[in-house]
Amino acid sequence: QVQLVQSGAEVKKPGSSVKVSCKASGGTFSTFSISWVRQVPGEGLEWMGRIVPILGTPIYSQRFQGRVTITADTSTSTVYMELSSLRSEDTAVYYCARDLRWFDPWGQGTLVTVSS
Amino acid sequence: EIVLTQSPGTLSLSPGERATLSCRASHSVVSDYLAWYQQKPGQAPRLLIYHASSRATGIPDRFSASGSATDFTLTISRLEPEDFALYFCQQYGSSPTSFGQGTKLEIK
Numbered sequence: 001q002v003q004l005v006q007s008g009a010e011v012k013k014p015g016s017s018v019k020v021s022c023k024a025s026g027g028t029f030s031t032f033s034i035s036w037v038r039q040v041p042g043e044g045l046e047w048m049g050r051i052v053p054i055l056g057t058p059i060y061s062q063r064f065q066g067r068v069t070i071t072a073d074t075s076t077s078t079v080y081m082e083l084s085s086l087r088s089e090d091t092a093v094y095y096c097a098r099d100l101r102w103f104d105p106w107g108q109g110t111l112v113t114v115s116s
Numbered sequence: 117e118i119v120l121t122q123s124p125g126t127l128s129l130s131p132g133e134r135a136t137l138s139c140r141a142s143h144s145v146v147s148d149y150l151a152w153y154q155q156k157p158g159q160a161p162r163l164l165i166y167h168a169s170s171r172a173t174g175i176p177d178r179f180s181a182s183g184s185a186t187d188f189t190l191t192i193s194r195l196e197p198e199d200f201a202l203y204f205c206q207q208y209g210s211s212p213t214s215f216g217q218g219t220k221l222e223i224k
Contacts, residue, residue, distance in 0.1 A: 101208040102151035106160035
């Protein structure tokens with residue numbers, strides 16, 4: 001079955017960027033849609049954007065448009081999410097998930113801490 | 117964007133009891149495209165239900181869900197100790213997809 005494994009925790013300074021990876025195994029990667037969803041500590045879930053690797057064209061939430069970039073490398077079955085101009089409010093756990101319109105399965109999550 | 121409001125915020129019950137969780141949408145959810153997830157501390161969400169009432173693979177039949185338009189319900193018929201967790205609903209009928217703020221199911 002499909003498994004998604006994310007890169008490890010990051011600590012970043014305000015104003016910098018972070019790039020999180022999500023490596024897929026099982027299934028046909030290039031035809032998946034992979035979304036990124038974040039969870040601010042103690043708060044709910046927020047969709048950031050998605051990509052279908054075989055198509056290569058991402059779709060972003062308006063809330064993150066201009067700050068988020070989602071890319072895919074079909075040779076390594078890996079999707080990347082880069083968030084720029086980080087601020088303290090971006091401290092959150094970032095998840096990738098297979099996007100069937102509902103999300104299943106999810107990666108294990110990557111904690112990104114933004115602190116000076 | 118469709119806003120999903122879950123209630124109650126916290127539900128305190130004992131093992132063996134029945135749990136009823138609500139998810140109310142600010143506008144009608146297209147085609148009843150609503151999912152439910154369970155999240156335990158330190159873990160990623162796990163899909164329980166999609167299309168409002170279809171159980172995901174491997175989900176026990178004590179979990180059931182129903183509803184349409186703006187009112188949806190997740191029911192756990194007899195709570196097991198492992199069911200105490202955070203539950204989220206998600207609508208995917210309108211773009212952008214959105215989530216409720218969650219219901220915490222805790223042991224009484």
